[in-house]
Amino acid sequence: MIERNEILAGIKKLPAFSSTVVRLSSLVSDPDAGAGEFEAVVQPDPALTANLLRMANSAYFGLSRRIGSAREAITLLGVRRVFELGAMAAVDAVVPDTLPGYGIDASVFWSHSVAVAVIAERLSKERKLATPALTFTAGLLHDVGKLVISSFLADRVEALRSELASGELSLIACEQKLLGADHAQIGAELGAVWNLPEAVVRVMASHHAPEVVEQGRGDVLVDLVHAADCLAHSMGFGADVGGMLRHVDDAAIARLGLRHLDLEHVASRALPEIEGLSQFRSPKKGTSA
Amino acid sequence: MSLITVDIADLKTSADPDAVIVTYALGSCIAVIIYDSVRKVGGMIHYMLPMSETSPEKAKDRPAMFADTGIPLLFHTMYEMGCKKPDLVVKAAGGGALYDDHGHFAIGQRNYTSLRKMFWKAGVLIAAEDVGGSKSRTVRLFLATGRCTINSVGEETEL
Numbered sequence: 001m002i003e004r005n006e007i008l009a010g011i012k013k014l015p016a017f018s019s020t021v022v023r024l025s026s027l028v029s030d031p032d033a034g035a036g037e038f039e040a041v042v043q044p045d046p047a048l049t050a051n052l053l054r055m056a057n058s059a060y061f062g063l064s065r066r067i068g069s070a071r072e073a074i075t076l077l078g079v080r081r082v083f084e085l086g087a088m089a090a091v092d093a094v095v096p097d098t099l100p101g102y103g104i105d106a107s108v109f110w111s112h113s114v115a116v117a118v119i120a121e122r123l124s125k126e127r128k129l130a131t132p133a134l135t136f137t138a139g140l141l142h143d144v145g146k147l148v149i150s151s152f153l154a155d156r157v158e159a160l161r162s163e164l165a166s167g168e169l170s171l172i173a174c175e176q177k178l179l180g181a182d183h184a185q186i187g188a189e190l191g192a193v194w195n196l197p198e199a200v201v202r203v204m205a206s207h208h209a210p211e212v213v214e215q216g217r218g219d220v221l222v223d224l225v226h227a228a229d230c231l232a233h234s235m236g237f238g239a240d241v242g243g244m245l246r247h248v249d250d251a252a253i254a255r256l257g258l259r260h261l262d263l264e265h266v267a268s269r270a271l272p273e274i275e276g277l278s279q280f281r282s283p284k285k286g287t288s289a
Numbered sequence: 290m291s292l293i294t295v296d297i298a299d300l301k302t303s304a305d306p307d308a309v310i311v312t313y314a315l316g317s318c319i320a321v322i323i324y325d326s327v328r329k330v331g332g333m334i335h336y337m338l339p340m341s342e343t344s345p346e347k348a349k350d351r352p353a354m355f356a357d358t359g360i361p362l363l364f365h366t367m368y369e370m371g372c373k374k375p376d377l378v379v380k381a382a383g384g385g386a387l388y389d390d391h392g393h394f395a396i397g398q399r400n401y402t403s404l405r406k407m408f409w410k411a412g413v414l415i416a417a418e419d420v421g422g423s424k425s426r427t428v429r430l431f432l433a434t435g436r437c438t439i440n441s442v443g444e445e446t447e448l
Contacts, residue, residue: 103443108314161442167423170388230387234396235337236297239314239425241442248389260393267337267396268344268354271298 001180002152007189010148017194018090020045021083025197028083029133035074042070042086051089051282052082060276080133085280087137088114091144092282099146101153101160103241109147111278112238113140118273119228122266124220127257132221138203141196142225145187145204152179164242171242172208184208210252223252231263237274295320295335298354300363302332304370306433315383315426317397319404321360322380322428322448324435325372331432334363335383338396339403356403379408380437380448381418382428397421417448 023041027033042049049070056073057066067073074082091113098105117139124131132138153160156178163174175182188205196204203225210222230248232238295301295312303310312320312335323332334353341348341355352358367377381404384397392398401420408415419426419439427440428448437448 164442230389230394233387234317234394236314236316236318236425239316243425243442244316244385244387244423246387248387248391248394250391250393253391253393258393260395260399261343263394264338264340264343264396268347271337271354275296 002149006152007148007181007186010151011186011190011193014147014190015094017094017196018045018048018086019195020048021086021090022195022197024083024086025134025137025200028080029197029199035071035079038079038082039071039074042074042082048086048089051092052085055085055089055280056082058280060279080136084117084136084140087140088277088280089282091140092280094144095147099150099240101150101155101157101241102146104239107281108238108240109143110281111274112232113143114277114280115232115235115237115270115274116140116142116225116228118277119231119266119270120224122270122273123227123231123256123258123262124224126262126266129220129224129256132199134197134199135221135224138200138221139225139228141187141191141200142203142207142229143183143187144190145183145185148186148190149175149179149181149183160241164245167245170208170245170247171240172246174242182208208247208249210249212251216255218252218255220256223256226252227256227258227263231267235267235271295333297335298337298351298359300332300334300353300359300366302330302363302366302370303432304328304330308432310430310432311427313427315428316385317383317394317400319356319381319383319397319400319420320426320428321363321404322382322430322437323363323367324378324380324430324432324437325367325376326378326435327373327376328371329432329435330367330370330372331430331435332363332367333428333430334359336360336400339399356400356407360404360407377413378416378435379413380416381420382426382439382448384420385422385424385426387423419446419448 095106117136120139191201206222207225210226291308293310310333318337336359341358348358384401386397424441429438
Protein backbone atom coordinates (compact mmCIF):
# COMPACT_ATOMS: atom_id res chain seq x y z
CA MET A 1 0.00 0.00 0.00
CA ILE A 2 1.11 3.54 -0.59
CA GLU A 3 0.34 6.45 1.67
CA ARG A 4 -1.48 9.53 0.53
CA ASN A 5 1.50 11.74 1.25
CA GLU A 6 3.64 9.52 -1.01
CA ILE A 7 1.14 10.04 -3.82
CA LEU A 8 1.10 13.78 -3.29
CA ALA A 9 4.92 13.80 -3.29
CA GLY A 10 4.81 11.85 -6.57
CA ILE A 11 2.44 14.41 -8.06
CA LYS A 12 4.73 17.25 -6.99
CA LYS A 13 7.69 15.60 -8.67
CA LEU A 14 6.04 15.89 -12.09
CA PRO A 15 6.66 19.06 -14.08
CA ALA A 16 3.77 21.55 -13.96
CA PHE A 17 1.21 21.27 -16.73
CA SER A 18 1.05 24.18 -19.17
CA SER A 19 -1.21 26.86 -17.66
CA THR A 20 -1.71 28.28 -21.16
CA VAL A 21 -3.29 25.02 -22.29
CA VAL A 22 -5.50 24.96 -19.18
CA ARG A 23 -6.75 28.47 -20.07
CA LEU A 24 -7.31 27.40 -23.67
CA SER A 25 -9.31 24.38 -22.51
CA SER A 26 -11.96 26.62 -20.98
CA LEU A 27 -12.01 28.87 -24.05
CA VAL A 28 -12.45 25.96 -26.45
CA SER A 29 -15.63 24.88 -24.68
CA ASP A 30 -17.03 28.42 -24.73
CA PRO A 31 -19.14 28.99 -27.85
CA ASP A 32 -18.79 32.77 -27.46
CA ALA A 33 -15.00 32.75 -27.51
CA GLY A 34 -13.48 33.69 -30.85
CA ALA A 35 -10.16 33.14 -32.55
CA GLY A 36 -8.90 36.51 -31.28
CA GLU A 37 -9.28 35.54 -27.62
CA PHE A 38 -7.64 32.25 -28.36
CA GLU A 39 -4.71 33.94 -29.99
CA ALA A 40 -4.36 36.36 -27.07
CA VAL A 41 -3.83 33.41 -24.72
CA VAL A 42 -1.37 31.55 -26.98
CA GLN A 43 0.77 34.52 -28.04
CA PRO A 44 2.49 35.29 -24.71
CA ASP A 45 3.69 31.68 -24.41
CA PRO A 46 6.76 31.41 -26.65
CA ALA A 47 7.45 27.73 -25.91
CA LEU A 48 3.92 26.71 -26.81
CA THR A 49 3.90 28.94 -29.89
CA ALA A 50 7.16 27.39 -31.09
CA ASN A 51 5.76 23.89 -30.60
CA LEU A 52 2.55 24.77 -32.38
CA LEU A 53 4.43 26.15 -35.36
CA ARG A 54 6.69 23.10 -35.51
CA MET A 55 3.64 20.83 -35.65
CA ALA A 56 1.57 23.01 -37.97
CA ASN A 57 4.47 23.18 -40.44
CA SER A 58 5.02 19.43 -40.44
CA ALA A 59 4.40 17.39 -43.58
CA TYR A 60 1.35 15.87 -41.85
CA PHE A 61 -0.77 18.95 -42.50
CA GLY A 62 0.64 19.48 -45.98
CA LEU A 63 0.09 23.23 -45.90
CA SER A 64 1.22 25.02 -49.03
CA ARG A 65 3.11 27.76 -47.22
CA ARG A 66 5.12 28.14 -44.04
CA ILE A 67 3.20 29.32 -40.99
CA GLY A 68 5.00 31.95 -38.94
CA SER A 69 2.57 32.92 -36.19
CA ALA A 70 -0.07 31.55 -33.85
CA ARG A 71 -2.64 33.69 -35.70
CA GLU A 72 -1.87 32.01 -39.02
CA ALA A 73 -2.00 28.56 -37.41
CA ILE A 74 -5.43 29.34 -35.96
CA THR A 75 -6.68 30.71 -39.30
CA LEU A 76 -5.47 27.74 -41.31
CA LEU A 77 -6.06 24.85 -38.91
CA GLY A 78 -8.92 26.18 -36.81
CA VAL A 79 -9.22 26.87 -33.09
CA ARG A 80 -9.98 23.32 -32.09
CA ARG A 81 -7.07 21.73 -33.96
CA VAL A 82 -4.62 24.31 -32.64
CA PHE A 83 -5.87 23.66 -29.11
CA GLU A 84 -5.40 19.91 -29.63
CA LEU A 85 -1.85 20.45 -30.83
CA GLY A 86 -1.24 22.62 -27.78
CA ALA A 87 -2.56 19.87 -25.52
CA MET A 88 -0.24 17.40 -27.24
CA ALA A 89 2.75 19.66 -26.64
CA ALA A 90 1.72 20.06 -22.99
CA VAL A 91 1.42 16.29 -22.41
CA ASP A 92 4.65 15.64 -24.28
CA ALA A 93 6.43 17.99 -21.90
CA VAL A 94 5.43 16.03 -18.75
CA VAL A 95 5.99 12.43 -19.91
CA PRO A 96 9.23 10.96 -18.53
CA ASP A 97 11.49 8.79 -20.71
CA THR A 98 10.23 5.55 -19.22
CA LEU A 99 7.35 4.21 -17.13
CA PRO A 100 9.17 1.34 -15.42
CA GLY A 101 6.14 0.02 -13.52
CA TYR A 102 4.30 -0.56 -16.76
CA GLY A 103 7.33 -1.87 -18.65
CA ILE A 104 7.03 0.75 -21.39
CA ASP A 105 8.89 3.81 -22.57
CA ALA A 106 7.57 7.26 -23.37
CA SER A 107 6.89 6.45 -27.02
CA VAL A 108 4.41 3.68 -26.12
CA PHE A 109 2.64 5.85 -23.54
CA TRP A 110 2.53 8.67 -26.06
CA SER A 111 1.16 6.67 -28.98
CA HIS A 112 -1.51 5.15 -26.72
CA SER A 113 -2.56 8.61 -25.53
CA VAL A 114 -2.71 9.95 -29.08
CA ALA A 115 -4.59 6.83 -30.25
CA VAL A 116 -7.26 7.23 -27.55
CA ALA A 117 -7.62 10.93 -28.37
CA VAL A 118 -8.05 10.29 -32.10
CA ILE A 119 -10.33 7.28 -31.67
CA ALA A 120 -12.59 9.01 -29.10
CA GLU A 121 -13.25 11.83 -31.57
CA ARG A 122 -13.84 9.44 -34.44
CA LEU A 123 -16.18 7.20 -32.43
CA SER A 124 -18.21 10.25 -31.60
CA LYS A 125 -18.43 11.23 -35.26
CA GLU A 126 -19.22 7.65 -36.28
CA ARG A 127 -22.25 7.72 -33.97
CA LYS A 128 -23.07 11.28 -35.08
CA LEU A 129 -22.94 12.52 -31.49
CA ALA A 130 -22.38 16.17 -30.69
CA THR A 131 -18.67 15.71 -29.98
CA PRO A 132 -17.75 17.49 -26.75
CA ALA A 133 -15.02 20.07 -27.43
CA LEU A 134 -12.71 18.38 -24.93
CA THR A 135 -12.98 14.87 -26.39
CA PHE A 136 -9.50 14.78 -27.93
CA THR A 137 -7.90 16.33 -24.85
CA ALA A 138 -9.69 13.99 -22.46
CA GLY A 139 -8.45 11.04 -24.52
CA LEU A 140 -4.96 12.43 -24.55
CA LEU A 141 -4.87 12.93 -20.77
CA HIS A 142 -6.89 9.92 -19.56
CA ASP A 143 -3.89 7.89 -18.34
CA VAL A 144 -1.61 10.54 -16.85
CA GLY A 145 -2.15 9.01 -13.39
CA LYS A 146 0.23 6.31 -14.63
CA LEU A 147 3.03 8.87 -14.66
CA VAL A 148 2.62 9.17 -10.88
CA ILE A 149 2.23 5.53 -9.87
CA SER A 150 4.63 3.93 -12.34
CA SER A 151 7.53 4.16 -9.88
CA PHE A 152 5.44 2.67 -7.03
CA LEU A 153 4.48 -0.25 -9.26
CA ALA A 154 8.11 -0.67 -10.31
CA ASP A 155 8.98 -1.31 -6.65
CA ARG A 156 6.52 -4.23 -6.69
CA VAL A 157 7.29 -5.59 -10.11
CA GLU A 158 7.54 -9.25 -9.04
CA ALA A 159 4.22 -9.16 -7.20
CA LEU A 160 2.63 -7.37 -10.15
CA ARG A 161 3.87 -9.94 -12.64
CA SER A 162 2.58 -12.87 -10.59
CA GLU A 163 -0.82 -11.21 -10.11
CA LEU A 164 -1.07 -10.57 -13.85
CA ALA A 165 0.12 -14.08 -14.72
CA SER A 166 -2.81 -15.57 -12.80
CA GLY A 167 -5.03 -13.77 -15.32
CA GLU A 168 -7.76 -13.21 -12.74
CA LEU A 169 -7.41 -9.48 -12.24
CA SER A 170 -7.29 -6.65 -14.73
CA LEU A 171 -4.24 -4.40 -14.62
CA ILE A 172 -6.11 -1.65 -12.80
CA ALA A 173 -7.41 -4.14 -10.21
CA CYS A 174 -3.81 -5.26 -9.66
CA GLU A 175 -2.80 -1.64 -9.02
CA GLN A 176 -5.57 -1.35 -6.46
CA LYS A 177 -4.56 -4.62 -4.78
CA LEU A 178 -0.85 -3.84 -4.59
CA LEU A 179 -0.96 -0.09 -3.96
CA GLY A 180 -4.39 0.57 -2.48
CA ALA A 181 -4.83 3.12 -5.28
CA ASP A 182 -4.97 3.07 -9.06
CA HIS A 183 -3.98 5.30 -11.97
CA ALA A 184 -7.56 6.49 -12.54
CA GLN A 185 -7.99 7.73 -8.98
CA ILE A 186 -4.57 9.31 -8.89
CA GLY A 187 -5.01 10.76 -12.36
CA ALA A 188 -8.07 12.59 -11.07
CA GLU A 189 -6.04 14.01 -8.18
CA LEU A 190 -3.35 15.08 -10.61
CA GLY A 191 -5.96 16.64 -12.89
CA ALA A 192 -7.29 18.68 -9.99
CA VAL A 193 -3.78 19.86 -9.04
CA TRP A 194 -3.19 20.85 -12.67
CA ASN A 195 -6.53 22.74 -12.72
CA LEU A 196 -7.80 20.73 -15.68
CA PRO A 197 -11.48 21.15 -16.61
CA GLU A 198 -13.86 19.07 -14.49
CA ALA A 199 -15.07 17.13 -17.51
CA VAL A 200 -11.53 15.95 -18.18
CA VAL A 201 -10.93 15.08 -14.53
CA ARG A 202 -14.10 12.93 -14.59
CA VAL A 203 -12.70 11.02 -17.56
CA MET A 204 -9.42 10.43 -15.74
CA ALA A 205 -11.32 9.14 -12.70
CA SER A 206 -13.87 6.94 -14.47
CA HIS A 207 -12.47 5.76 -17.80
CA HIS A 208 -12.20 2.18 -16.55
CA ALA A 209 -15.59 2.17 -14.86
CA PRO A 210 -18.05 4.44 -16.65
CA GLU A 211 -21.17 4.92 -14.57
CA VAL A 212 -24.75 5.87 -15.14
CA VAL A 213 -24.99 9.55 -14.28
CA GLU A 214 -28.73 10.13 -14.48
CA GLN A 215 -31.76 8.15 -15.62
CA GLY A 216 -29.86 5.58 -17.62
CA ARG A 217 -27.63 8.20 -19.22
CA GLY A 218 -23.90 8.12 -18.88
CA ASP A 219 -21.26 10.79 -19.19
CA VAL A 220 -20.72 10.77 -22.96
CA LEU A 221 -17.12 11.89 -22.65
CA VAL A 222 -16.31 9.10 -20.17
CA ASP A 223 -18.07 6.51 -22.33
CA LEU A 224 -16.24 7.67 -25.46
CA VAL A 225 -12.81 7.58 -23.84
CA HIS A 226 -13.54 4.17 -22.31
CA ALA A 227 -14.50 2.73 -25.70
CA ALA A 228 -11.51 4.43 -27.35
CA ASP A 229 -9.17 3.03 -24.69
CA CYS A 230 -10.45 -0.50 -25.38
CA LEU A 231 -10.13 -0.08 -29.15
CA ALA A 232 -6.62 1.40 -28.85
CA HIS A 233 -5.51 -1.64 -26.83
CA SER A 234 -7.12 -3.96 -29.38
CA MET A 235 -5.15 -2.22 -32.12
CA GLY A 236 -1.94 -2.68 -30.12
CA PHE A 237 -1.42 0.93 -29.02
CA GLY A 238 -0.25 0.89 -25.42
CA ALA A 239 0.90 -2.71 -25.03
CA ASP A 240 2.31 -2.77 -21.52
CA VAL A 241 2.89 -5.25 -18.72
CA GLY A 242 -0.89 -5.76 -18.49
CA GLY A 243 -1.29 -6.97 -22.07
CA MET A 244 -5.00 -7.03 -22.81
CA LEU A 245 -6.11 -7.56 -19.21
CA ARG A 246 -8.68 -4.80 -19.33
CA HIS A 247 -12.46 -4.86 -19.00
CA VAL A 248 -14.91 -3.67 -21.62
CA ASP A 249 -17.89 -1.98 -19.95
CA ASP A 250 -20.90 -3.37 -21.80
CA ALA A 251 -23.25 -0.67 -20.60
CA ALA A 252 -21.00 2.13 -21.86
CA ILE A 253 -20.68 0.50 -25.29
CA ALA A 254 -24.46 0.00 -25.41
CA ARG A 255 -25.11 3.62 -24.40
CA LEU A 256 -22.95 4.76 -27.31
CA GLY A 257 -24.76 2.31 -29.60
CA LEU A 258 -21.48 0.95 -30.96
CA ARG A 259 -21.54 -2.26 -33.00
CA HIS A 260 -18.47 -4.17 -34.03
CA LEU A 261 -18.64 -2.79 -37.58
CA ASP A 262 -18.56 0.76 -36.19
CA LEU A 263 -15.48 -0.15 -34.18
CA GLU A 264 -13.74 -1.71 -37.16
CA HIS A 265 -14.63 1.19 -39.42
CA VAL A 266 -13.26 3.67 -36.91
CA ALA A 267 -10.10 1.59 -36.41
CA SER A 268 -9.38 1.61 -40.14
CA ARG A 269 -9.94 5.37 -40.45
CA ALA A 270 -8.10 6.29 -37.25
CA LEU A 271 -4.86 4.43 -37.95
CA PRO A 272 -3.26 6.90 -40.41
CA GLU A 273 -4.17 9.84 -38.17
CA ILE A 274 -2.69 8.11 -35.10
CA GLU A 275 0.50 7.37 -37.02
CA GLY A 276 0.73 10.96 -38.24
CA LEU A 277 0.06 12.66 -34.90
CA SER A 278 2.28 10.23 -32.97
CA GLN A 279 5.25 11.76 -34.74
CA PHE A 280 4.63 15.08 -33.03
CA ARG A 281 6.73 14.35 -29.97
CA SER A 282 9.34 16.94 -29.27
CA PRO A 283 12.48 16.14 -31.33
CA LYS A 284 14.78 16.41 -28.30
CA LYS A 285 13.36 13.18 -26.95
CA GLY A 286 14.40 9.75 -28.13
CA THR A 287 12.13 7.30 -29.87
CA SER A 288 12.15 3.56 -29.73
CA ALA A 289 10.06 0.68 -30.89
CA MET B 290 21.87 -8.87 -38.82
CA SER B 291 19.34 -6.54 -40.34
CA LEU B 292 16.05 -5.93 -38.58
CA ILE B 293 12.99 -5.51 -40.75
CA THR B 294 10.02 -4.07 -38.86
CA VAL B 295 6.46 -4.80 -39.91
CA ASP B 296 4.21 -1.97 -38.72
CA ILE B 297 0.48 -2.26 -38.07
CA ALA B 298 -1.36 -2.85 -41.37
CA ASP B 299 1.91 -3.62 -43.11
CA LEU B 300 3.67 -6.58 -44.70
CA LYS B 301 7.32 -7.27 -45.45
CA THR B 302 9.23 -10.01 -47.21
CA SER B 303 12.95 -10.67 -47.47
CA ALA B 304 15.42 -13.07 -49.04
CA ASP B 305 18.33 -11.84 -46.89
CA PRO B 306 19.46 -14.78 -44.73
CA ASP B 307 20.88 -12.36 -42.15
CA ALA B 308 17.57 -10.60 -41.70
CA VAL B 309 15.12 -10.85 -38.82
CA ILE B 310 11.55 -9.78 -39.52
CA VAL B 311 9.79 -8.45 -36.41
CA THR B 312 6.41 -7.07 -35.51
CA TYR B 313 5.56 -5.52 -32.15
CA ALA B 314 2.54 -5.39 -29.89
CA LEU B 315 -0.05 -7.61 -31.52
CA GLY B 316 -3.26 -7.03 -29.59
CA SER B 317 -6.30 -8.20 -31.52
CA CYS B 318 -4.27 -7.93 -34.71
CA ILE B 319 -2.83 -11.11 -36.22
CA ALA B 320 0.57 -11.80 -37.74
CA VAL B 321 0.84 -14.45 -40.43
CA ILE B 322 4.42 -15.65 -40.76
CA ILE B 323 5.55 -17.52 -43.88
CA TYR B 324 8.91 -19.17 -44.43
CA ASP B 325 10.27 -20.98 -47.46
CA SER B 326 13.01 -23.22 -46.09
CA VAL B 327 14.30 -24.20 -49.54
CA ARG B 328 14.97 -20.63 -50.64
CA LYS B 329 15.32 -19.09 -47.17
CA VAL B 330 12.76 -16.46 -48.02
CA GLY B 331 10.44 -15.14 -45.33
CA GLY B 332 7.45 -12.86 -45.06
CA MET B 333 5.16 -11.45 -42.42
CA ILE B 334 1.93 -9.48 -42.35
CA HIS B 335 0.48 -7.63 -39.34
CA TYR B 336 -3.17 -7.15 -40.24
CA MET B 337 -5.64 -5.30 -38.07
CA LEU B 338 -9.12 -6.18 -39.30
CA PRO B 339 -10.90 -9.15 -40.87
CA MET B 340 -12.72 -7.74 -43.89
CA SER B 341 -11.90 -4.95 -46.34
CA GLU B 342 -15.59 -4.28 -46.91
CA THR B 343 -15.39 -2.18 -43.70
CA SER B 344 -13.38 0.46 -45.60
CA PRO B 345 -12.85 -0.37 -49.27
CA GLU B 346 -10.96 2.90 -49.86
CA LYS B 347 -8.47 2.04 -47.09
CA ALA B 348 -8.04 -1.44 -48.55
CA LYS B 349 -6.86 0.12 -51.80
CA ASP B 350 -4.44 2.33 -49.93
CA ARG B 351 -3.20 -0.24 -47.44
CA PRO B 352 -4.24 -3.78 -48.38
CA ALA B 353 -2.25 -5.21 -45.45
CA MET B 354 -4.76 -3.64 -43.04
CA PHE B 355 -7.25 -6.45 -43.76
CA ALA B 356 -7.04 -10.23 -43.74
CA ASP B 357 -8.93 -10.66 -47.01
CA THR B 358 -6.76 -8.26 -49.02
CA GLY B 359 -3.46 -8.59 -47.12
CA ILE B 360 -2.96 -12.33 -46.75
CA PRO B 361 -3.32 -13.09 -50.49
CA LEU B 362 -0.95 -10.20 -51.21
CA LEU B 363 1.65 -11.72 -48.86
CA PHE B 364 1.42 -15.10 -50.60
CA HIS B 365 1.62 -13.51 -54.06
CA THR B 366 4.62 -11.43 -53.08
CA MET B 367 6.39 -14.60 -51.98
CA TYR B 368 5.44 -16.44 -55.17
CA GLU B 369 6.90 -13.54 -57.15
CA MET B 370 10.14 -14.10 -55.22
CA GLY B 371 10.22 -17.64 -56.57
CA CYS B 372 8.64 -19.44 -53.62
CA LYS B 373 6.52 -22.53 -54.20
CA LYS B 374 3.45 -23.29 -52.14
CA PRO B 375 4.54 -26.81 -50.99
CA ASP B 376 7.74 -25.34 -49.50
CA LEU B 377 5.97 -22.74 -47.37
CA VAL B 378 5.65 -23.11 -43.60
CA VAL B 379 2.81 -20.91 -42.39
CA LYS B 380 2.33 -19.77 -38.78
CA ALA B 381 -0.01 -17.34 -37.04
CA ALA B 382 0.07 -15.32 -33.82
CA GLY B 383 -2.03 -12.66 -32.11
CA GLY B 384 -5.80 -12.25 -32.12
CA GLY B 385 -5.96 -11.44 -28.41
CA ALA B 386 -9.07 -10.30 -26.58
CA LEU B 387 -10.01 -7.88 -23.84
CA TYR B 388 -12.30 -8.99 -20.99
CA ASP B 389 -15.42 -8.54 -23.01
CA ASP B 390 -18.48 -10.52 -21.92
CA HIS B 391 -20.69 -9.43 -24.79
CA GLY B 392 -18.02 -9.68 -27.47
CA HIS B 393 -18.25 -6.04 -28.58
CA PHE B 394 -14.53 -6.04 -29.15
CA ALA B 395 -14.24 -9.54 -30.59
CA ILE B 396 -11.94 -8.20 -33.31
CA GLY B 397 -9.28 -10.80 -32.51
CA GLN B 398 -11.75 -13.62 -32.88
CA ARG B 399 -13.14 -12.20 -36.13
CA ASN B 400 -9.59 -11.77 -37.41
CA TYR B 401 -8.88 -15.42 -36.66
CA THR B 402 -12.13 -16.70 -38.19
CA SER B 403 -11.39 -14.78 -41.36
CA LEU B 404 -7.92 -16.32 -41.58
CA ARG B 405 -9.20 -19.87 -40.98
CA LYS B 406 -11.84 -19.52 -43.69
CA MET B 407 -9.31 -18.27 -46.21
CA PHE B 408 -6.79 -20.99 -45.41
CA TRP B 409 -9.51 -23.65 -45.57
CA LYS B 410 -10.54 -22.52 -49.04
CA ALA B 411 -6.95 -22.23 -50.27
CA GLY B 412 -5.81 -25.50 -48.70
CA VAL B 413 -3.15 -23.87 -46.52
CA LEU B 414 -2.16 -25.69 -43.34
CA ILE B 415 -1.10 -23.78 -40.25
CA ALA B 416 2.11 -25.34 -38.92
CA ALA B 417 1.92 -23.56 -35.55
CA GLU B 418 -0.12 -20.84 -33.93
CA ASP B 419 -0.34 -18.83 -30.73
CA VAL B 420 -3.70 -17.12 -30.92
CA GLY B 421 -6.24 -15.63 -28.53
CA GLY B 422 -6.07 -15.02 -24.79
CA SER B 423 -5.16 -11.76 -23.14
CA LYS B 424 -1.52 -11.58 -24.20
CA SER B 425 0.10 -8.86 -26.25
CA ARG B 426 2.70 -10.46 -28.51
CA THR B 427 5.88 -9.53 -30.36
CA VAL B 428 6.86 -11.95 -33.15
CA ARG B 429 10.26 -12.51 -34.77
CA LEU B 430 11.16 -14.60 -37.82
CA PHE B 431 14.87 -15.46 -38.29
CA LEU B 432 15.47 -15.93 -42.00
CA ALA B 433 18.65 -18.00 -41.66
CA THR B 434 16.80 -20.85 -39.98
CA GLY B 435 13.07 -20.13 -40.14
CA ARG B 436 13.00 -20.00 -36.35
CA CYS B 437 10.02 -18.05 -35.06
CA THR B 438 9.68 -16.63 -31.54
CA ILE B 439 6.96 -14.94 -29.54
CA ASN B 440 7.72 -12.47 -26.76
CA SER B 441 5.07 -11.57 -24.26
CA VAL B 442 5.65 -9.79 -20.93
CA GLY B 443 9.36 -10.58 -20.98
CA GLU B 444 8.93 -14.28 -21.75
CA GLU B 445 10.08 -15.82 -24.99
CA THR B 446 8.58 -18.94 -26.51
CA GLU B 447 9.22 -20.77 -29.78
CA LEU B 448 6.46 -20.92 -32.34
